[in-house]
Every structure is written in structure tokens, then in C-alpha cells.
Amino acid sequence: MEHYNLAFSGLGGQGVMTVSQVLATAAAHENVQVMVFEGTGISQRGGGVFSFVRFGESYSPKIPIGGADALISLEISEIIRIIQYLKPQGQIWVNSGKIHGYYTKLRPELYPMEDKIREMIRLKTNHLSMIPARRLAQEAGSAQAINMTMLGAFSSVNSILNMDSIIWAIEESSKKFAEVNLKAFWIGYNFAKNEGMTE
Amino acid sequence: MSDYKNLGTHKLDKPLLLSANQALARGAIEGGVTLVTGYPGTPSTYAIEALLRVPDLGFRVEWSINEKVAFEVATGVSWAGLRSLVTMKMSGLNVASDSLVSVQYSGTNGGMVIYVADDPNTYYGMVEQDSRLFARFAVAPMLTPSSPQEALDFTHRAFDLSEEIGRPVMILMTTPLANTSELVQLGEIKSITREPSFDFDIARYAKAGPAACVQQHKDTLASLVKFGKLTDDLNPLTLTDSSVGIIASGITWNYIKEVVVSNNLNPCLLKLGVSNPLPKEKIKMLLSKVDTVVVLEELEPIVEELVLALRSEIDHPIRVVGKIDGPLSMTGDYNADVVSSAIHDLFPTQVAKPEIPDDLSQHIQDLQVKRLITFCSGCPHRATYYALNEAIEKLGYKKEDVIITGDIGCTILGMNDPFQSCWTEISMGSSISLAQGFKYAGIKNPVVATIGDGTFFHAGIPALLNATHNKTNLTIIILDNHWTSMTGMQPNVGTEAHSTEKNKHLIKPEEIVRAAGIKNIQRVNPYQIKKIIPTLMEALSSPEISIVIADAECAIQKKRGGKGGGFLKVKPEKCVGLDACEHPCLKVTGCPAIERGEDGKAFINPDACNACGLCHHACYHGAI
Numbered sequence: 090m091e092h093y094n095l096a097f098s099g100l101g102g103q104g105v106m107t108v109s110q111v112l113a114t115a116a117a118h119e120n121v122q123v124m125v126f127e128g129t130g131i132s133q134r135g136g137g138v139f140s141f142v143r144f145g146e147s148y149s150p151k152i153p154i155g156g157a158d159a160l161i162s163l164e165i166s167e168i169i170r171i172i173q174y175l176k177p178q179g180q181i182w183v184n185s186g187k188i189h190g191y192y193t194k195l196r197p198e199l200y201p202m203e204d205k206i207r208e209m210i211r212l213k214t215n216h217l218s219m220i221p222a223r224r225l226a227q228e229a230g231s232a233q234a235i236n237m238t239m240l241g242a243f244s245s246v247n248s249i250l251n252m253d254s255i256i257w258a259i260e261e262s263s264k265k266f267a268e269v270n271l272k273a274f275w276i277g278y279n280f281a282k283n284e285g286m287t288e
Numbered sequence: 289m290s291d292y293k294n295l296g297t298h299k300l301d302k303p304l305l306l307s308a309n310q311a312l313a314r315g316a317i318e319g320g321v322t323l324v325t326g327y328p329g330t331p332s333t334y335a336i337e338a339l340l341r342v343p344d345l346g347f348r349v350e351w352s353i354n355e356k357v358a359f360e361v362a363t364g365v366s367w368a369g370l371r372s373l374v375t376m377k378m379s380g381l382n383v384a385s386d387s388l389v390s391v392q393y394s395g396t397n398g399g400m401v402i403y404v405a406d407d408p409n410t411y412y413g414m415v416e417q418d419s420r421l422f423a424r425f426a427v428a429p430m431l432t433p434s435s436p437q438e439a440l441d442f443t444h445r446a447f448d449l450s451e452e453i454g455r456p457v458m459i460l461m462t463t464p465l466a467n468t469s470e471l472v473q474l475g476e477i478k479s480i481t482r483e484p485s486f487d488f489d490i491a492r493y494a495k496a497g498p499a500a501c502v503q504q505h506k507d508t509l510a511s512l513v514k515f516g517k518l519t520d521d522l523n524p525l526t527l528t529d530s531s532v533g534i535i536a537s538g539i540t541w542n543y544i545k546e547v548v549v550s551n552n553l554n555p556c557l558l559k560l561g562v563s564n565p566l567p568k569e570k571i572k573m574l575l576s577k578v579d580t581v582v583v584l585e586e587l588e589p590i591v592e593e594l595v596l597a598l599r600s601e602i603d604h605p606i607r608v609v610g611k612i613d614g615p616l617s618m619t620g621d622y623n624a625d626v627v628s629s630a631i632h633d634l635f636p637t638q639v640a641k642p643e644i645p646d647d648l649s650q651h652i653q654d655l656q657v658k659r660l661i662t663f664c665s666g667c668p669h670r671a672t673y674y675a676l677n678e679a680i681e682k683l684g685y686k687k688e689d690v691i692i693t694g695d696i697g698c699t700i701l702g703m704n705d706p707f708q709s710c711w712t713e714i715s716m717g718s719s720i721s722l723a724q725g726f727k728y729a730g731i732k733n734p735v736v737a738t739i740g741d742g743t744f745f746h747a748g749i750p751a752l753l754n755a756t757h758n759k760t761n762l763t764i765i766i767l768d769n770h771w772t773s774m775t776g777m778q779p780n781v782g783t784e785a786h787s788t789e790k791n792k793h794l795i796k797p798e799e800i801v802r803a804a805g806i807k808n809i810q811r812v813n814p815y816q817i818k819k820i821i822p823t824l825m826e827a828l829s830s831p832e833i834s835i836v837i838a839d840a841e842c843a844i845q846k847k848r849g850g851k852g853g854g855f856l857k858v859k860p861e862k863c864v865g866l867d868a869c870e871h872p873c874l875k876v877t878g879c880p881a882i883e884r885g886e887d888g889k890a891f892i893n894p895d896a897c898n899a900c901g902l903c904h905h906a907c908y909h910g911a912i
Contacts, residue, residue, distance in 0.1 A: 129467065135660055153628070201657065
């Protein structure tokens, strides 16, 4: 298959690694070569995390600067962590919801303005889609399923892998949460299908 | 999720999606191990974690009390003729090193493999340390896989190699490799059935006088030479008509391969799958064909120094591009961009210098959200540090009057906001001995050491006995949450849930402290803030060594065990708002469950709250 490079970012506990592994499992199911890099650090205790998923034959688990076809961020400000990896005019999918940490809860003005984030994104691309993923995930029955909502939204315009494999991989990932995860995936999918890339 | 639950499968038809850690674990299964031991230290942790999730594994896997013990237990199995693997991160190798050198000199019988994970760029804290130097130091053979597939293949083979040369074989990976997954082709599982036996041979298994010791050293050196010959195929050399040669080791091989393939380069390439001994002849063959050599190795310039030394044996001048004269760095880890930058000058028309434009860079810098690495909501340690700071204040000391030494693990998060309690962090168990030193130096005010249960068991006990024996007046707080938590909640000798398994005996820190003859011991529940503050005040004022055991299970594990639950609520009519409040719960506890509501008042996220009650105590307005 053609190369396709995808980077995720978010905060510890948001499911960045789970959604990356879902895609990799789906790729493996189709015998597509895939490589996943987990940039976790001590994220469990409140830090940012990122991951790279590389489809097709690649060597470095880390995507080079300007090498990602698309970025998916599960938290709006965390797009900053991976923006440098985007190809010119690549796609950016961002959960529009903010998650504050200790310092920005105390001083909300320290959290970057959305306009500034959009301004930064425009330096790289016009293809930005802001998804109200938290609301959509809650509609599906679990705010925890933001990762699946974002994957659904991304999958509405991208078909790197067969939809059947992705659905299968979501079910495999957690039997317990398969139903709510699939619901979240489809709600995200339909939302983005109707909205298109917003910019 | 990945496929690690199928690690024990015999089916070979389909590759599995495995991280290098998991692939290494599979390599041990294929290699026919009888025992796997280790101590949790990320990025190495997930090799053993993967094994522990395999049903019906058929051999023993143990989180040992520390790396040295893990190493020695694994040695016993090897000396009895069976195969063993021991895993640790680089800091753990330092702990195990005393025995590593000794066993390397004595040699082993059953195949013994030591997996160590380095962490250049310190993704997980601690030091940037190059364990290849340890291999050299211990005369230990070392393999450096570059991919998850090689992690499996090298590990499997390392057991055979270890038996061929009669020495333990080290396998080194770094964080980015350990955390990378790909489709890995499995091999056959070796079935090894041997009766354990051990020959009486003092000259080999003891250090019986100078003659025996020097002979052991000679034998070890010879074994390393033999290892080099047996593993020549792991250092493939590709000669082309290019005048540029590139040497890469471990994961850096994949970075250069990415750059070579994507830019259609054709340099001479030497891949080092073996980091000790280094293949001198192959390096000389490369040098003789090129006029420029690029050496790609993270951290120490070990290969580069050898290249510089061998350069004098070549009859033409050779430029060496590495880190001694630049442009590569001695710190941090590499990636394809670092490699491109380093070789851009050599291939100016083919390799672009990767750059982040200034305006984007500026935005990235300006818009970063600073985030606090802190205790989970409901963590008992948060309550302990909160109480400790209050106790110090109530005794009339200023914060800077009382030295608090910290230790490794979750407890060290007390160094961060809002507590800024821990002043120091050295290594496992060091909080107590360092505090003793401060007292010996003549510090008049109380000195406090804080240490978690896992760290106490690992290396804190000798320090405790030393301070106790010498009647040093310290306050030692053992923050006992019953788990080795920072690395993902591994059990230790004091974990009840683990000790219900058969053949496990539960040991609590209090029993050990009592056995040392310390009189002044208090065990308190850190959530009972009103009790723990006076207890700490008493301990700090005591004229002799005093121990406070802050005893409450890790909030995450408690919840997983179905014991936690519940949440607290803010009464909005009583909350004066986070900005107006003189003692805001959010600010003083740093609890991640406390949010700023739209009205500026505190709001507790019921999904995140673990009902520990610390905010209830912290609120001066009775609003929680």
C-alpha cells in the first residue's frame, strides 16, 4: 500500500494509545504493514502524550518533520505537540474541547485562545476540522469515547483501511466497551460526513 | 490492545502486532526460559508485564524486590543449567552491576539473558546513561536490536549464544524502540527439559584467590572474542561505490534507513547489531573504502572513539562525522530529522535540512500549555504531603527550614506544585541515607526522608538500619500505598492482593521497622488529616529517629479492586470562588478532580473524584 502517516496527540488517559492500537490492529488484520510509536512518558500523572501510526513500509517509528498526512488531537491545545509533523496542506482533526490542567484552572487566561491556535494551524494547512467530540461521545453514552468519535470523524473522509477492519478492531480492542465505542465512532463519522472539513 | 495475549501461541502462520518489549518477551518464550525475573523500570517494564498477561505460560515470572536480587535469582537458575531472563532499566543495571561483573567473570551454564533499557532524552525521568559502557566494563557481550522483529530474533538467539560462550548476554534497547510496535513473525518455541544440577567448582563459582580470579578474567575476555566471531552476521556491511560510509547501531539504524530509502542514497553502510565487542575488522574494511564516515549512536561516542583510533591504521585521510567534533549531540535521542541534518552537507542536493519555520516555532513555543505532573485524584500521598507541610508550619518552621529528602517512585511527585516538598532525588532508597548525611553535617532543624513502600523494600532497608544503628535523629515517612505504582502498579512484597496467591508471604514495612528496634513508630491513615498532622508534628519534634507510616492503598488500585467509589460535592452557596478564596482547595491540594466552574467557584468532577476528603479539610468555608 501507499505510505500513510498519522500522528495523534492528547492527554494521559484520553485513549491516544488505544485508538492508535485499534488502527494498527485493523491494518494487521488486512496484512498492511504498520508501525506504531508510543510517546507516553509519565503521562498517567497529567502530562501530554502522542503517538505515530505509519502505514506501508517505513523504517523510523518516528514520523519526520513535515511527514504526516494527517494529525488527530483529542484535546485542542495538544495539537501544538504534533503540528510540526504535518505535511503542508495535510489534514488536522481536533477535538474542540479544552482540558485544563492545574495552572490554567487557576489562571484560565494562560490557556491559549482558540483564534491563536487556528492562526498557528493556518501556517500549515487549510484543512482543519474541529469536532465537538466530548458532546458527541456523551451522546454515545461515554465521555471516555472521545478517541473513537475522533476516529469516526477522520474515517468519514479517509479510507486508508477497510471500514470492516476498523469496526472489527474496535470490537477486539474492548469487548466490554465495544457497543459504546462503535456508537461513538458512528456518531463522529456521521457528524463529520455532514459537516465535511470545516475549513 | 495489540496481540500480546497471544504471545504464547504455537501458531506461526500470521505475524503478531507486538512492541519490541513484547517481542523480546516472545523471544524468551521461544528460547525456552525456565524463569524470568526483573524489577519494574520503564521503558523495560512491559516485557514482564506482557508475560504476566499470557495465560498458562508454563514458567515462572517474578517481579523481584530489586534488580540485584532479580539478577542473582536468575543466575541461580542458569548455574543449575536452565535458561533465565532478567529485565531492568538502566538505573536498575547500576543496582545489579556488582553481581553482573562477578557473574560475567564466573560465567554461566544455562542460557542467561539480561535485558536493559536505556532512556536517552529521559522520557521517563532519571539519568541519560549509556549502558553500552557497562557492557564494556563488565566484559559482557551485548546485542542491540533495531526493530521489534530483531528484539524477538536476537533474544531467542541470545540464549543459544549465552550457552555457546558460557556467559550472560546483554540486550540493550532504548525507549523509542521499546515502545514501537510492528508486525512480528514468530518462530518455533523451543522445548527445553533439563534436570537441574550444579557442579562443585569453587575456582569458577567463587572468587577463590588471585590465581582463580585472574584466570576467570582471562576466560571472560576469551569468551567475548568468541562471541564476536559467532555474531559477525549481526553486523552486516554493505559496500557501494560511494565515498561516504555510515555506521549505525540499534534504533538509529532505522533512522538512517528511513533517510537513505526516502532520498535514494547509496552510501556504504555498517549496521551494528553487536555493541560489545565492536567489530574492528569490519569497521576497518569500511574505513578503507571511504573518505568520510558518519557515526550514528545515541549518548556516548563509543563507536566513534574506536573509529578515530582505527583511522590511523588506514593509509588515506578520513573525516569522521559524529559527536566529538559535532554536529551530533551527546544528549537526547535521535530521529530521522537529526540524521538528515547531520548528513545534509554530504548529500546537499539529495537530503534537505529539516526545519521548522520560525513563525510556526514561535507559535508552538507561545501556545504550549504548562501542565502539572501530579498525584492522581484520591492519591494518599497528596494527603501526606499536604499534612507534612501543615505540620512544619504549625511547628513554627518556615518551608525552607526543614529539609525533606525525596525518593524514587510516585512519592517524588511531592517535589511538584503545589507542595514542593521533596528537595532531592538521587536513587532508590537514598532518601534515608542522604538525610542521615545532612544530620551528620550538623543541620540543626529536623530532617525528613519520604519514601514509598516499594522503594523502601528495594533499597531503603539498609539505609534505615544504618541510621537506626547510628542513632541519627531523623523523621522517616514511609508512604505505604501497597503497590509499586509509578511503573503501572506492580505488586511488591507488601501487596496484600498479590500475597493471597499461594506461595507468597506478605511483609509489611512496619514489621521491618519494628524488628530494627525503633521505638517511635506511628502508623496513620493519611486521609485522616486531623490525626496525621499532630502525628507528624510529634515525629518532627522527637529527639530520636521516628517513623511515620502513612498507610493507605493506591487510589487507582483500590478503585480497581472495587473498594473505592463515591465523590464529594461543592456547596455553591458556601464556596466563595477560587479567586476570592484565601485557601482555595484547587490551589492547595492540586487535585485533578477539582475544576473551575463557570461561576468561578470550585466544582468537583464526579467521574474523577475518589472521595478522599482532602479538599473537605482544605476548605475553610465548609463548602465541601
